[in-house]
Amino acid sequence: MINIEEIQSILAHRYPFLLVDRVIAVDLEKNIIECLKNITANEPQFTGHFPDHPVMPGVLLIESMAQAAGILGYQMKVRQEEDNSIYYFAGADKVRFRRPVVPGDQVILRAEFVAMKRNIWKFSCEGQVDGKIACSAEITCARKEL
Template identity: 40%
Template sequence: MTETTSDLKDENVRELGFADVNRVMELLPHRYPMLLIDKIRDMDGCESAVGIKNVTINDPYFQGHFPGHPVFPGVLIVEAMAQTAGALVIHGTAGDAGRKVVYFMAIDKAKFRKPVVPGDQLELHVSKLQNRGSVWKFRGIAKVDGVVVAEADYAAMIRDAEEGE
């Protein structure tokens, strides 16, 4: 059996615990400006992952949030955690990138503890709480320099992608 480039990338994620932005884009349908993960630093099967978002003043969200006092929107921190979980689910379910899609369903217990500003590197720690059939529940904790800046529990549904999606 010959290995494809995709097989080698999957193996690298399992062994090295790392996926660059190109692999992230293979796993997720998101693109600029809504792709909020620059890489995945650690991934443990479909149990947990750590995504990385480098926050820069060039991010388009800072034009209006807030002029003269840029703060990364909290809702985008939650979205970045959800994208990290989505990549985890797709990778953990036999790497069905392009054949599966993950939909964000619910959010609970969201707390925003500290502003995130340009120059910060967000660590997006997600861990699976449970999954039943196509519904997965996660806990997300966002950190900057080891300090918790946001956290939330959320649910997502994984399903087969339809043609044209």
């Protein structure tokens, strides 16, 4: 498991935009990661989305999947050599939202490495709540050396 302090050493994001609370599992043989995002009513987006019916914005679910993918990319690169890079969200394809994500939900974010060409990495991602897929996407990240 990777805790929030270690996640902050990998990702440049901070409150309110750090959207991964914990890494549950990393399998570097299969290049898969599972992360946890707790959805709480105290998050700032719920004051406007929507005041009487809070729903996690889809764009933030996509960002949370991208952050999980970025952590996986970092872990894969560190296995090979010391990594002094940042991973930028570069794109999302085949995005699907299958159910609303609301305060009280725990989203299990799963990212699987698909391919890399030069410094562009592609991942297959999904977010599950209570064992059911809430969202999915193919996420592209760009790796930039610092």
